[in-house]
Amino acid sequence: MSSKHAIFSRRSVLQSGLAGGLVLAFPWPLRAAPVNEPEQPPDHPDGQFAPNAFIRIDNSGKTTLVMPQAEMGQGVYTAIAMILAEELDADFAQVMIEHGPPSDKLYGNPLFGVQVTGNSNSIRAFWDKLRNAGAAARTMLIAAAAAQWQVDAASCTAANGKVTHASSNRSLTYGEVADAAAKLPVPEKPKLKDPRDFTLIGKPLKRSDTPNKSDGKTIYGIDAMVPDMKFATLVQCPVLGGKVKHADDSAAKNLPGVRQVVVLDDLVAVVGDHMWAAWQGLNALKVTWDEGQNAKINSADIWNELRAASQKDGVVAKSEGDVNKGLAQGESFDAAYELPFLAHATMEPMNCTVRLSPDGCEIWTGSQVQSRAQQYAAKAAGLPIDKVKVYNHYIGGGFGRRLEADMVASAVRIAKEVSAPIKVVWTREEDMQHDVYRPAYRDTISASLSNGKIVGWKYKVTGSSVLARWFPVAFKNGLDGDAVDSAVDMPYDIPNKRVEYVRAETPAVTTGFWRGVGPNNNVFAIESFMDELARKANMDPVAFRLGMLDGTPRLKAALKLVAEKSGWGSPLPPRVGRGVSVQPSFGSFIATVVEAEVDDMGEVHLRRVTCAVDTGIAVNPDTIMAQLQGGLIFGLTAALWGEVTIEKGRVQQSNFNNYRMLRIDETPPIDVHVIKSGEHPGGIGETGATAGPPALRNAIYAATGVPLRRLPIDRSAIASKKA
Amino acid sequence: MRHMSPARRVAIIVVAAVAIVAIGVAAWLVFGPGPLAFAGNSTVALADYHEANPTGVPADLAKADAIRRGEYLAKAADCMVCHTTPGGEAYAGGLAFPLPFGTLYSTNITSDKETGIGNYTDQDFLNAVQRGIRKDGARLYPAMTYTSYTFMTDADALAIKAYLFSLPAVHRPNQDDTLLFPFNQRWGMIFWSWAFNPNTRFAPNTAKCAEWNRGAYIAEALAHCGDCHTPRNLAFALDNRRKFSGAVAAGWRAYNITADKATGIGAWSDDEIFAYLAKGHAMGRGTASGPMGEAVDRSFSQMAPADIRALVTYLRSIPAVASSEPATIAAPAPTSPKEGGAVADALGRRVFAQACASCHSWTGVSALSPVATISGSRAVNDPTATNVAQIVISGTQRFSPGAMSMPAFGSTYTDSEIAAVANYVTGRFGSAASKLTAKDVADLRGQTAR
Amino acid sequence: MTFSISINGTKHDVDVADDTPLLWVLRDVLGMTGTKYGCGIAQCGACTVHVDGNPLRSCLLPVGTIGSRAVTTIEGIGATEAGAKVQKAWLDREVIQCGYCQSGQIMSAAALLAANPHPDDADIDAAMAGNICRCGTYVRIREAIKSAAGEA
Numbered sequence A: 001m002s003s004k005h006a007i008f009s010r011r012s013v014l015q016s017g018l019a020g021g022l023v024l025a026f027p028w029p030l031r032a033a034p035v036n037e038p039e040q041p042p043d044h045p046d047g048q049f050a051p052n053a054f055i056r057i058d059n060s061g062k063t064t065l066v067m068p069q070a071e072m073g074q075g076v077y078t079a080i081a082m083i084l085a086e087e088l089d090a091d092f093a094q095v096m097i098e099h100g101p102p103s104d105k106l107y108g109n110p111l112f113g114v115q116v117t118g119n120s121n122s123i124r125a126f127w128d129k130l131r132n133a134g135a136a137a138r139t140m141l142i143a144a145a146a147a148q149w150q151v152d153a154a155s156c157t158a159a160n161g162k163v164t165h166a167s168s169n170r171s172l173t174y175g176e177v178a179d180a181a182a183k184l185p186v187p188e189k190p191k192l193k194d195p196r197d198f199t200l201i202g203k204p205l206k207r208s209d210t211p212n213k214s215d216g217k218t219i220y221g222i223d224a225m226v227p228d229m230k231f232a233t234l235v236q237c238p239v240l241g242g243k244v245k246h247a248d249d250s251a252a253k254n255l256p257g258v259r260q261v262v263v264l265d266d267l268v269a270v271v272g273d274h275m276w277a278a279w280q281g282l283n284a285l286k287v288t289w290d291e292g293q294n295a296k297i298n299s300a301d302i303w304n305e306l307r308a309a310s311q312k313d314g315v316v317a318k319s320e321g322d323v324n325k326g327l328a329q330g331e332s333f334d335a336a337y338e339l340p341f342l343a344h345a346t347m348e349p350m351n352c353t354v355r356l357s358p359d360g361c362e363i364w365t366g367s368q369v370q371s372r373a374q375q376y377a378a379k380a381a382g383l384p385i386d387k388v389k390v391y392n393h394y395i396g397g398g399f400g401r402r403l404e405a406d407m408v409a410s411a412v413r414i415a416k417e418v419s420a421p422i423k424v425v426w427t428r429e430e431d432m433q434h435d436v437y438r439p440a441y442r443d444t445i446s447a448s449l450s451n452g453k454i455v456g457w458k459y460k461v462t463g464s465s466v467l468a469r470w471f472p473v474a475f476k477n478g479l480d481g482d483a484v485d486s487a488v489d490m491p492y493d494i495p496n497k498r499v500e501y502v503r504a505e506t507p508a509v510t511t512g513f514w515r516g517v518g519p520n521n522n523v524f525a526i527e528s529f530m531d532e533l534a535r536k537a538n539m540d541p542v543a544f545r546l547g548m549l550d551g552t553p554r555l556k557a558a559l560k561l562v563a564e565k566s567g568w569g570s571p572l573p574p575r576v577g578r579g580v581s582v583q584p585s586f587g588s589f590i591a592t593v594v595e596a597e598v599d600d601m602g603e604v605h606l607r608r609v610t611c612a613v614d615t616g617i618a619v620n621p622d623t624i625m626a627q628l629q630g631g632l633i634f635g636l637t638a639a640l641w642g643e644v645t646i647e648k649g650r651v652q653q654s655n656f657n658n659y660r661m662l663r664i665d666e667t668p669p670i671d672v673h674v675i676k677s678g679e680h681p682g683g684i685g686e687t688g689a690t691a692g693p694p695a696l697r698n699a700i701y702a703a704t705g706v707p708l709r710r711l712p713i714d715r716s717a718i719a720s721k722k723a
Numbered sequence B: 001m002r003h004m005s006p007a008r009r010v011a012i013i014v015v016a017a018v019a020i021v022a023i024g025v026a027a028w029l030v031f032g033p034g035p036l037a038f039a040g041n042s043t044v045a046l047a048d049y050h051e052a053n054p055t056g057v058p059a060d061l062a063k064a065d066a067i068r069r070g071e072y073l074a075k076a077a078d079c080m081v082c083h084t085t086p087g088g089e090a091y092a093g094g095l096a097f098p099l100p101f102g103t104l105y106s107t108n109i110t111s112d113k114e115t116g117i118g119n120y121t122d123q124d125f126l127n128a129v130q131r132g133i134r135k136d137g138a139r140l141y142p143a144m145t146y147t148s149y150t151f152m153t154d155a156d157a158l159a160i161k162a163y164l165f166s167l168p169a170v171h172r173p174n175q176d177d178t179l180l181f182p183f184n185q186r187w188g189m190i191f192w193s194w195a196f197n198p199n200t201r202f203a204p205n206t207a208k209c210a211e212w213n214r215g216a217y218i219a220e221a222l223a224h225c226g227d228c229h230t231p232r233n234l235a236f237a238l239d240n241r242r243k244f245s246g247a248v249a250a251g252w253r254a255y256n257i258t259a260d261k262a263t264g265i266g267a268w269s270d271d272e273i274f275a276y277l278a279k280g281h282a283m284g285r286g287t288a289s290g291p292m293g294e295a296v297d298r299s300f301s302q303m304a305p306a307d308i309r310a311l312v313t314y315l316r317s318i319p320a321v322a323s324s325e326p327a328t329i330a331a332p333a334p335t336s337p338k339e340g341g342a343v344a345d346a347l348g349r350r351v352f353a354q355a356c357a358s359c360h361s362w363t364g365v366s367a368l369s370p371v372a373t374i375s376g377s378r379a380v381n382d383p384t385a386t387n388v389a390q391i392v393i394s395g396t397q398r399f400s401p402g403a404m405s406m407p408a409f410g411s412t413y414t415d416s417e418i419a420a421v422a423n424y425v426t427g428r429f430g431s432a433a434s435k436l437t438a439k440d441v442a443d444l445r446g447q448t449a450r
Numbered sequence C: 001m002t003f004s005i006s007i008n009g010t011k012h013d014v015d016v017a018d019d020t021p022l023l024w025v026l027r028d029v030l031g032m033t034g035t036k037y038g039c040g041i042a043q044c045g046a047c048t049v050h051v052d053g054n055p056l057r058s059c060l061l062p063v064g065t066i067g068s069r070a071v072t073t074i075e076g077i078g079a080t081e082a083g084a085k086v087q088k089a090w091l092d093r094e095v096i097q098c099g100y101c102q103s104g105q106i107m108s109a110a111a112l113l114a115a116n117p118h119p120d121d122a123d124i125d126a127a128m129a130g131n132i133c134r135c136g137t138y139v140r141i142r143e144a145i146k147s148a149a150g151e152a
């Protein structure tokens, strides 16, 4: 199986007509404000069997699966293809994969109603829809073959892209019956396979996208090439939100290879024959900025405001029992945990290639929100949305950054001033200093303990609301459901609890989703405090948790397994500790143990990470392991070093020299144990990112006795007294 | 009142004698020769000098107006670096100089009337630049290098003033210094100034050629090389007996730039010195970083080539003084990370592998660019590793287009990691491994101007 | 200025300023986009190519300094013995996630194995610590290098 170059496949796709009645309709639980739905045809060239938006079979039998979700390393193309092919009974080795075009209607994520790859819900949300799509197509192909043989469809079977009538020993390939199948009605409730009959799902399968990624053939957005294109790079005001006052481009324009300088109200771009020329031009620009309001804002002020806001009463997100009565019982304790702003730092910097012509706009990029990218481009170009074509690409790291389409809008605005097609690539510095940042959060907790159990729990999240900006319809009554995710549904059996949310927008800093989304603040605060409470209760942290997990048996089982696999309780050298964290997030149940050493100087050395996961039906177990390994490293990186700081309205970090990444020589062995399960598949991409930080923090707590309440880890607080 | 016992009398005499000798020694120690004394005293007043005028600007600028001339001279005198904060408005002051007894802040020297020097008359300006006296009569600390600028001609100083006054006025109130008693008593500087500021203009030396005199004027009156490169005595005055033999200033080591072959720049060719000053790098000699890097970027690289050549001529004439810096310069390290010095420092090696090896190579001879070759440089051969640590902390910025810079690692690598990598680097690429501790690194961070 | 560079055995003439980093010559002038831009300051390794077999960061390698030395990129590394071994191990061990860093990872690993067919953990650390993977594939990179070296 191979994936085609997006530029060419999409173009042919987009030129063909709308497919009318063959599209399966599913209910949308959550709709955004009515979007100007493009009259964008689904991927449906003539002469193909196309029962729905995902499956194309031509009469040579060539089977193409169209991917509604974006592939950014999470292996979703393979998993989606597995689900479709499983129910379709296609020959998996022969299917082709195509990037889906933008369309909320056809490819909207069933959980959001719009086309979004994020929140670890590709498989969770599309599971039923994809199975139905595959099963419907299979049913139609069987029916077409049965009709040709004039036998009962129930007496026919399908496998490996063929329909077989065993009793007469006849078979037809899918290609041979595709035309006939295309004339049949689409069944509304096709019969799904019994999971016991799955031949693909649940087996580790090699990913389809990796061969081309191992020899440089894969085309990411940043690699798009369009005839006669120019290359551009841009600079925005170093003070967040500032504007251009004046740009002196005389020196820049004289440099070899520099073609044009584009000055817009909020950015200056240099267009050149190649990125280097453009970049040199950028360095030679003398721009004076109107720095605006934010020029006086520092991290310290932001934190003071956040701390003040966290004193206020919040909107109640969840209330059970009587929290005040609960807190009055036994002994009560308080704590506050703080998490910093974080950058996404995807390995592939922001980019977008644009070709404008009198009749339209074409966009080449890698987006987690294809339809939103299209909308932004249309608005920036001043064109109706159906004049904008988006060729989505493989993504060199999303992590939530590509849930935004700002880079598309600015690229189109620049392109309007340039007569050639242009590729706009952000420098790493620009990428890091004009990100949308993971919100800074302050989570406060009061809890009371009685007989080794928590009897009262009052939890408050204070932070900016990404949802209110990004998806306003979902921000209801002052409550950001994402910010309190994993807090409202915390796994422990606590009779009296309340969760509140205080929206506190931080000045200057625009916030966005970040791998792990809402749960990454809540899992950290809850699981850190659980260890502090266990110590107050004089109990082992694992035993303490196990005593309160009866209501969440899948998590309890994961915790038991991880304790066993990690050697929990076995003796360790001085200043080495094990820390545990559990989380029932994104429909997956995960328990993690980190073993770490804190040296006398306060440097932290990771020794070993063990993780047990029940994610329901594990579509591709190998991908699940890989996602957890990677997610854990992502989260541990942030816990060890991640913090974006603001000084005079400017982001202080600029590149990997001052925004540090975990590297191979600091990475410990990471063992992931996948628990066999027949439950509905859960999400996995985000989960490791949230699991690592509290487990590491608790390992440090165990090693040093110091209860850190802030990330990243403060080395000076955990250096030994001797040092 | 009782009579003094004989023993007591003897004691007093002895004490007095010791005191006199001590004062003499102290005086010898603190009152050294002037910066140009080494060249002998065949000097004449500028007006009586008949060769090409060693002061002022290069010939092609001689006819320019005062503002243009002042711009060249202000760059040569490197006013901006001290009077500008990183990212701040030019000449608006505010750069902090942390000293053991508090912090000094440079002042706003833009023409803003309220917060800058907009109200300064010509005489006020000369008083400040040549004599260290502020308009309000207060004394300047010698962080302002008026003991060098005092050699500037009035015409040159006033051209600088004209240039500064031609720039936009920036309203930026000066910060108060935070010096402890007794250092906060500015009047005390009257005595210091009286003792150590010669308050005299440059006098050409007729025994030397015109080019030498031009170089001397640039080095002593404008570029104030000695303020970093000459060691200081107990009274914090320059010890010109060891002129240019190297010192630590603002947390960075300014190397020995005397003619000493082993520890100075006696073995450098003229072209190497020229390249180092003009471009911040000489093949195999390392790259200017820290304050010297700024001096190259803001000052030397902006000078006319003839002026840099004059500087080279002058530097060549500085008497050789051997310093304690190691004379041996180590050869490149082996290609394999497992061979060579300092292989045992696991943390240092790790940091080097992560952040350094890609550019500097395991041999220390960069495969990417000679600019990034560290093998053979003074910095890695300095067993105090002062500059290695500082460069890791703050990087090396080059502003000329196309030039390579080194990023700063000080904000994410911890003090113990920086100490470890500095020890690893000096061990692997230098003649002796340093023994920096995390605390030393913290101290070095504290000493730099910012 | 015109330069003639040999890339993966083929001669290419390019007309660029001599200080142009090889990375942009490859990507933007020659359209060989397998070599990636990640940081531009030799901190991430995404741009790694081989020059006469040595792994170098092309983002800081001025094209004017290459001369007649042979450049090998990710597009051509499969033709070398070590490169082919590494690519196979990468697929066998399912190392790759988003893949953006992997051109550089594979180039660094191939250079390591070509120079040192049986690297131990310390060798792997020294050779690979300069390559960042934001997706966190390090555990599998280590396994894959060992498997390519025939140790696992």
Ligand code: FES
Pocket: C036, C037, C038, C039, C040, C041, C042, C043, C044, C045, C046, C047, C048, C057, C058, C059, C060
């Ligand atoms: S792009 Fe060259 S090392 Fe990062």
Ligand code: FES
Pocket: A073, A347, A396, A397, C096, C097, C098, C099, C100, C101, C102, C132, C133, C134, C135, C136, C137
């Ligand atoms: S695989 Fe995505 S950055 Fe390495």
